[in-house]
Amino acid sequence: MAGQVNLTSLNEQVRLKKEITPRKYSIWAQVLRSWQAYALLAPIFIIMIVFVYYPPLLGLVRAFFNWAPNKEPVFVGFANFVSYFQYAESGREIANMTKLMSFNLISGVVVPFVMAELIFSIRSSASKEVYRLAMVIPILVPGVVFLLLWKHIYDANIGPINGLLEAIGLGLLKRDWLGDPATALYAVMGVGFPWISGISTLIVLGGLAQMPESVFDACLLDGCTGPRRWVMVDLPLSLSQVRLLIILAVINGITSIQNILILTRGGPGYATSVPALRMFLRAFTTNEYGVGSAIGVTLFVVAMGMTLLINRFVRPYNE
Amino acid sequence: MNLKQIIQHNIFHRGQPKRTWLDSQIGVHATIILLILISFVPVYLMLTLSFKNQVQYQHERYAITFPLRLGNYGAAWEYLDTYVWNTLLAAVVGFIGMLILSVIGGYVFARLRFPGREPLYYSIIMLMMVPWIVSFVPQYVLYNDLGLTNTLWAVIVLNIASGPVFGIFLLRTFFSGLPEEIFESARMDGAGHWTLITQITLPLSLPTIATLAVLNFLSTWNSYLWPMVAISDPKYQQVSVGLFQMARNLSSNLSAATEMQGGPLFAGYVLASLPMVILFFFLGKFYVEGLVESGLKV
Numbered sequence: 001m002a003g004q005v006n007l008t009s010l011n012e013q014v015r016l017k018k019e020i021t022p023r024k025y026s027i028w029a030q031v032l033r034s035w036q037a038y039a040l041l042a043p044i045f046i047i048m049i050v051f052v053y054y055p056p057l058l059g060l061v062r063a064f065f066n067w068a069p070n071k072e073p074v075f076v077g078f079a080n081f082v083s084y085f086q087y088a089e090s091g092r093e094i095a096n097m098t099k100l101m102s103f104n105l106i107s108g109v110v111v112p113f114v115m116a117e118l119i120f121s122i123r124s125s126a127s128k129e130v131y132r133l134a135m136v137i138p139i140l141v142p143g144v145v146f147l148l149l150w151k152h153i154y155d156a157n158i159g160p161i162n163g164l165l166e167a168i169g170l171g172l173l174k175r176d177w178l179g180d181p182a183t184a185l186y187a188v189m190g191v192g193f194p195w196i197s198g199i200s201t202l203i204v205l206g207g208l209a210q211m212p213e214s215v216f217d218a219c220l221l222d223g224c225t226g227p228r229r230w231v232m233v234d235l236p237l238s239l240s241q242v243r244l245l246i247i248l249a250v251i252n253g254i255t256s257i258q259n260i261l262i263l264t265r266g267g268p269g270y271a272t273s274v275p276a277l278r279m280f281l282r283a284f285t286t287n288e289y290g291v292g293s294a295i296g297v298t299l300f301v302v303a304m305g306m307t308l309l310i311n312r313f314v315r316p317y318n319e
Numbered sequence: 320m321n322l323k324q325i326i327q328h329n330i331f332h333r334g335q336p337k338r339t340w341l342d343s344q345i346g347v348h349a350t351i352i353l354l355i356l357i358s359f360v361p362v363y364l365m366l367t368l369s370f371k372n373q374v375q376y377q378h379e380r381y382a383i384t385f386p387l388r389l390g391n392y393g394a395a396w397e398y399l400d401t402y403v404w405n406t407l408l409a410a411v412v413g414f415i416g417m418l419i420l421s422v423i424g425g426y427v428f429a430r431l432r433f434p435g436r437e438p439l440y441y442s443i444i445m446l447m448m449v450p451w452i453v454s455f456v457p458q459y460v461l462y463n464d465l466g467l468t469n470t471l472w473a474v475i476v477l478n479i480a481s482g483p484v485f486g487i488f489l490l491r492t493f494f495s496g497l498p499e500e501i502f503e504s505a506r507m508d509g510a511g512h513w514t515l516i517t518q519i520t521l522p523l524s525l526p527t528i529a530t531l532a533v534l535n536f537l538s539t540w541n542s543y544l545w546p547m548v549a550i551s552d553p554k555y556q557q558v559s560v561g562l563f564q565m566a567r568n569l570s571s572n573l574s575a576a577t578e579m580q581g582g583p584l585f586a587g588y589v590l591a592s593l594p595m596v597i598l599f600f601f602l603g604k605f606y607v608e609g610l611v612e613s614g615l616k617v
Contacts, residue, residue, distance in 0.1 A: 027434055034433030041427055044420050044483060051480035052446055055454035055461055069460050118351050123344060132607050134355050138362055140595040143541040144559040145588040148566050149361040197358050202610040255452045258543055276452055283456045284548060292456045300453040
């Protein structure tokens with residue numbers, strides 16, 4: 001609400017200023033007059049050009065070269081790309097990536113949305129605040145520690161999952177969750193269960209909090225309550241936030257490898273291997289930097305394409 | 320009675336109790352608490368296991384056992400101290416550098432009007448769309464060529480250079496919302512940009528800066544792939560990589576005795592989490608509110 005008021009007054013100011021002071025400077029005079037702004041921005045852009053713009057551009061170019069840190073780059077056309085797609089396990093890696101990405105939509109979008117709705121429906125604002133804080137605490141554990149803890153939970157000999165199965169007489173189901181090709185990929189997905197912690201839920205809560213009270217009264221009058229209201233009313237009204245989560249889930253599914261690197265390193269065999277992990281291994285273990293760059297560029301194009309598609313087809317009402 | 324109560328009252332008296340499980344707040348509370356408790360399981364395991372000696376670790380793995388073996392923490396600290404100091408140093412220096420650039424950038428894009436402002440702004444914001452994956456390999460080569468690998472600068476420079484991308488985005492949004500009157504009157508009194516930034520903009524935006532601080536510390540503290548690749552000397556290694564090596568050493572070198580080494584390992588996990596817990600204790604409220612109230616979206 002406050003934002004809107006500010007915005008209108010700001011527009012008002014701009015309009016007034018335009019009326020009072022008609023434009024009389026040429027564009028070059030304006031540039032000269034604002035030299036201070038450019039001077040303040042200059043250090044930022046210099047640092048960014050070297051360290052933030054240059055690497056991805058170099059990656060884009062070097063995807064077409066055969067190169068390594070101390071080697072003269074040789075242009076090889078699309079050979080690096082071909083090399084990856086001819087590789088026997090690439091199909092399997094792409095399938096794994098697709099599965100992980102699809103699952104991310106549940107663990108990174110659906111679950112946080114439901115959790116946010118549950119917290120939102122709490123009437124006592126004190127409990128609301130306690131729940132919001134409690135949800136954030138598990139993310140204070142460093143990512144690597146969190147993954148190592150899950151590795152422990154899945155452990156074949158001393159892990160609590162097998163311990164629990166044994167205790168309730170289902171010892172038959174015990175297995176090496178991360179070491180068994182049949183379960184490894186699902187075990188990777190299961191990390192973080194029940195997936196409520198972290199900022200996703202808070203982001204949806206932010207969207208829900210911006211819905212006007214009158215909407216809820218209208219829903220109540222029409223008898224639209226509970227999960228039905230979540231889907232029919234709340235979802236469309238907080239679509240900007242939900243769309244952000246969808247995009248993050250997809251990009252994460254394509255690019256995140258820290259979990260796989262720590263939990264399984266792609267194994268057993270190729271059961272949990274994904275293209276992004278292959279990029280990492282090709283570049284840093286077998287020194288095929290060109291192939292690594294080519295995989296990176298391909299994944300970037302896929303991620304970018306999916307982001308654009310999502311932006312095109314998931315449109316909030318106010319856009 | 321508010322509207323909701325009246326309607327519920329009416330529905331009830333018309334004999335159509337459309338009560339779902341959501342109407343009973345107790346059910347919702349119970350569901351939320353159950354989910355939160357499950358998500359605390361790893362944290363609980365970490366804490367209890369960190370206080371166990373070898374016998375306790377093997378025979379009483381889930382319950383809290385007494386006496387608490389605080390010695391585990393000493394053993395873990397001896398292994399991790401360098402990594403923790405390195406990461407703290409890199410996080411603080413990196414954050415300060417990144418904050419200076421973000422504040423300047425946010426201020427210029429929010430409060431000054433000059434030709435090319437929007438194109439320049441979007442050319443920075445656009446960088447948020449470039450995933451790490453396309454720049455990771457060349458980035459390593461660049462830092463290697465500049466002699467930054469194998470020093471703490473590898474982590475610090477990355478933070479200073481790429482942190483402002485999000486920092487400028489967040490701060491510009493906030494700075495734009497500050498009333499122009501304050502700036503106007505300060506300018507009347509002859510304040511320059513430096514005064515406007517340090518005396519007016521900064522004091523008014525401490526909660527937002529707290530949010531940025533938590534996010535930035537979290538990301539430095541959690542970064543694993545980059546230090547693993549860019550730093551090979553244990554003298555400069557970061558805590559995430561150190562922890563992973565600690566876990567791996569314990570499980571590979573002592574194959575028979577893996578379980579016996581449990582306590583100190585988990586104590587190390589707890590130690591590595593403490594700085595974030597302390598930071599969150601002071602700034603957590605801002606962080607949660609900042610995220611919820613900013614209505615973050617694309």
